[in-house]
Amino acid sequence: MFETHGRASRIGLQLLATLMILPFLAPLVFGLQGSFGGLGLGNYAKVWDTGVVPTVFINSAIIAVCTIAIVYVITMTAAYGFSKLRIFGREVWFWALLVALTVPEAVILTPLFVMASNFDLYDELVAVILPLAALQVPFTILIARNFFDGIPNQIIEAARVDGANVAQVFWMVVLPLTRPIAAAIIVFTLIGSWNSYLLPMLMLTDRSKQVVTLLPSYFTSQYTNDQTGVLAAAVMTAVPVIIVYLAFQKSFERGISAGALK
């Protein structure tokens, strides 16, 4: 975008870019530094010694995988229905879903908590998975419907003429075309579910059911505040996420752009 004539302006741009990323880099560096304060690697040993590290990672992975699976299936079928099938009062249903997009998690927490207690689902992962999916689905349906609308109806009509039924059209014609938007759905749902904090904090109190975002809180309580332990826990939960992101950097970026751009 910026034209660079000659060395001086090129160095100028490089400097500007470097200055801009410093504030983004600094907190990461501070966190890493702080996590080695005091006991050094001992802080990490301390986190490991809580004995819950494998458990919280497994639980977070289960929650993320289940949420992604539910969101993916529900989003794809609904987007197909909204975009390509006849539905009585279609836009009314669609708007009803869109309104849910604006509902903040904190708002429906009380009733969700009461519901979970009533159904005896308190301290079960499903009490986190289902609300997470419900909160995610309006957004993913919105972006998926946009994408499905871009698939020409002629392709579908052609398949119908060849004798495919509605389900076959979905399975054999439409789904294979939806790779980019599937990546978007998976990326957004993965970030949302892996990073969720409020729902797990409220619904999962049993130590064997907790998730990665709750790990730092093992080192803070009303009476103690083990800062280095907290930071080591934070780094331990952040590193796998950063690795996953770097490994799939292109898919992340493409997925997110595919979701927001039409």
Place this chain on the structure above:
Amino acid sequence: MRPVSTAPARETLGRPVDSTGRPGSSSSPLGSRFAGVPWILPAVVLVIGLIYFPIGFLGYTSTLDWNGFILSTPEPIGDANYEEMLGDPVFWGALQHTVVFYVITFSVQTLVGFTFAALMHSRILLSNVYKAIVFIPVVLAPATMAPVFRQTFDQFGPFNGLLNAIGLGDLTRPWLADPTTAMPVVMFITVWQWTGLTFILYYAAMSQLNPEILEAARVDGASSFRVLRSIVWPLCRGTTAVLAVLGLIGALKTFDIPYLVTRGGPNHATEFLGTLVYFTMAQEKHFGYAATLAMALLVLAVTGGVLLRMSTRRSEDG
């Protein structure tokens, strides 16, 4: 509420485009009047069961004086909770914080994200590393980063250390304990976290601009700044509109960062509606009033989303 984008963005990502170029055509080719119902049913059931039902429950609870324990008897008190809310300075404060927070974080994110996207489309060494650093905060949990920021802005934390080192020792203070600086810190953290998303979307939008237009402007003698301001920025309008809507919804949903970093304090200086609802419910056990606040937040979120959507759609058409 559909994400929108600029016209050039349409032929994107090798995706098939409707020959009319207008997605969302109203004619559905398939099936009888109800053919699609089973397909949308799971989504509708999930959202009604876990979002609409709770909202209905809230609407009912907001007319009660109830401490939330199943065994205790709630007492119906009509609209007393709503009256209490309208006279509650903390509620109005939270509302004001949300507005200021939205305007500032959205502006800064847009400015930084847009500039950075333009830079990454110029010839910059190590641009992949730069891009990754700006985007990493998006994938990190606020809950993971909150302890880091609490430490960073502590009285004896690295930020004050940095100020001392560069001779600005006079500015050092306990940033999170000072009511005048706690909110700027919360905004900084938000910008830190979400600029990567702004950047990625502008970056993608810019990749789809027609290079010939930019070339033509340059041949006519336009400066880089001029090209960005008068050509690239207007062509990215659709992206800006999407981000404005996402930002508004995000601002109203703000919870994790103020809850984890400042606990809404000091003295409600970083109170948002989300944190207020939560504290009223979880700490004060004042479920009826929490539900009332939640209803207010809900009404705001829905109206805000609809209004902003309408206004951005108009600016798109015009």
